Amino acid sequence: MDKLLVHGGHTLGGSINISGSKNASLPILAAALLTDSDCIIRRVPDVSDTNYMIQILGALGADVERASGTVRISAQSIADTAPYELVRRMRASVCVMGPLLARLGRAVVSLPGGCIIGDRPIDLHIRGLKALGAQVEIEGGNMIFSAPDGLTGAEIDMRGTHGPTVLGTDNVMMAACLARGTTVIESAATEPEVIDLADFLNSLGAKVSGAGTRRITIEGVDQLGGGEHTVIPDRIEAGTFIAAAALAGDGVRIRRIKQKHLTAITDSLAEAGHRVEFDAAGESCTVRRGDTPCGCNISTAPYPSFPTDMQAQMTALLATSPGISVVRDTIFPQRFMHVAELKRMGANIKVDNGAAIVHGVKKLSAAPVMASDLRASAALVLAALTATGTTEINRLYHIDRGYEHIDEKLLSLGAAVERVRE
Ligand code: EPU
Numbered sequence: 310m311d312k313l314l315v316h317g318g319h320t321l322g323g324s325i326n327i328s329g330s331k332n333a334s335l336p337i338l339a340a341a342l343l344t345d346s347d348c349i350i351r352r353v354p355d356v357s358d359t360n361y362m363i364q365i366l367g368a369l370g371a372d373v374e375r376a377s378g379t380v381r382i383s384a385q386s387i388a389d390t391a392p393y394e395l396v397r398r399m400r401a402s403v404c405v406m407g408p409l410l411a412r413l414g415r416a417v418v419s420l421p422g423g424c425i426i427g428d429r430p431i432d433l434h435i436r437g438l439k440a441l442g443a444q445v446e447i448e449g450g451n452m453i454f455s456a457p458d459g460l461t462g463a464e465i466d467m468r469g470t471h472g473p474t475v476l477g478t479d480n481v482m483m484a485a486c487l488a489r490g491t492t493v494i495e496s497a498a499t500e501p502e503v504i505d506l507a508d509f510l511n512s513l514g515a516k517v518s519g520a521g522t523r524r525i526t527i528e529g530v531d532q533l534g535g536g537e538h539t540v541i542p543d544r545i546e547a548g549t550f551i552a553a554a555a556l557a558g559d560g561v562r563i564r565r566i567k568q569k570h571l572t573a574i575t576d577s578l579a580e581a582g583h584r585v586e587f588d589a590a591g592e593s594c595t596v597r598r599g600d601t602p603c604g605c606n607i608s609t610a611p612y613p614s615f616p617t618d619m620q621a622q623m624t625a626l627l628a629t630s631p632g633i634s635v636v637r638d639t640i641f642p643q644r645f646m647h648v649a650e651l652k653r654m655g656a657n658i659k660v661d662n663g664a665a666i667v668h669g670v671k672k673l674s675a676a677p678v679m680a681s682d683l684r685a686s687a688a689l690v691l692a693a694l695t696a697t698g699t700t701e702i703n704r705l706y707h708i709d710r711g712y713e714h715i716d717e718k719l720l721s722l723g724a725a726v727e728r729v730r731e
Pocket residue numbers: 331332333335401428429430431432433434435469470471472473474475476477498502617618640641683684711
């Protein structure tokens with residue numbers, strides 16, 4: 310297990326490029342199972358989650374080649390079963406469900422099991438696929454979907470108690486591409502990653518419209534062909550580096566981004582007293598630490614509101630912002646594992662009923678800390694950048710799930726970080 314040593318107190322400068330989006334890549338890779346023709350997907354980040362999805366596609370029988378950021382997939386003959394050994398390591402593996410069911414009329418996918426960031430049911434995925442005519446049985450920890458005569462388009466409301474579901478919308482959208490007739494998904498997730506998947510599906514010959522709005526319409530087609538696609542920039546990696554630059558930087562330039570995907574994040578940073586200036590095209594920005602940083606209140610909610618995947622990093626930033634901030638997570642109210650570790654570094658934070666109440670302190674101090682999940686580990690890296698001394702972040706594999714070469718990118722900005730291989 311690798312760990313990261315972060316020697317705090319170095320000022321960040323210079324520029325970095327943001328990688329392709331992990332959360333857009335995962336369903337797009339799975340969608341290649343819908344066709345027996347070749348798919349070429351570019352800017353897939355080299356992180357363990359995408360490598361893992363590539364392994365799953367291989368285990369299902371697809372030929373997959375990866376050359377730097379480009380992945381070629383040929384899923385000519387595939388199996389219908391994704392067993393527990395494959396699914397348990399990454400919850401997003403469930404997005405093979407829709408494509409397998411649509412293509413083969415049967416899908417056996419293990420229930421993904423627990424997740425550290427909170428209870429993550431998949432009832433909405435199941436509800437959506439059932440509405441398309443699939444029968445579902447749960448047996449031995451597996452979901453067995455069958456639709457021997459194919460799927461049929463339907464009107465489906467995907468809203469759950471915490472709002473719409475991103476991967477649930479993706480699963481139903483992918484399955485509906487090969488269903489008979491028209492499917493309308495109401496209360497669809499509007500995240501940019503859903504739009505990117507729809508664009509990829511349309512490049513294969515699907516007829517998806519309305520992605521990015523609450524109502525997506527899919528006219529089923531008999532079969533899909535091959536296609537090529539370039540994945541959108543990772544808005545959460547971008548947000549994480551923007552926060553790092555606000556904490557520890559002096560004019561850091563962040564390139565290969567999409568401004569419109571970052572509005573909620575940059576608005577909150579502006580409220581916390583920092584400056585983010587975009588270029589005219591909205592494809593890069595320069596971040597400057599404010600002279601008088603202050604606290605701010607944040608409440609996560611589905612896109613375009615503040616993303617839950619930036620909650621931990623923002624909490625780390627606010628830990629040393631003067632004043633009191635309240636950070637509420639309405640999507641995953643238990644996603645505060647990072648707080649206990651930040652407190653070990655001297656932060657003054659209380660978690661109460663789905664919210665962190667942060668009293669900004671002057672300085673954090675280094676400590677050995679434990680990464681508990683992907684975004685929590687990013688929060689610890691941010692905290693360590695300005696802490697006094699050397700922070701040792703254990704269980705670095707969490708951060709490698711979703712941040713491409715984070716240590717190299719931080720080094721290139723002037724941070725003093727060392728990956729220690731054990
Ligand atoms: N939910 C249900 N039933 C379902 C599905 C979801 O009640 O069947 C609830 C969830 O428990 C949660 C809310 O709906 O309270 C939203 O969850 P969603 O289904 O949208 O999450 P997801 O699609 O499984 C994706 C991202 C997550 C991100 C969430 C929310 C990927 C691969 N994962 O997960 O990303 O936090 O959307 O935006 O796209 C991460 O990258 O660190 C990460 C966890």
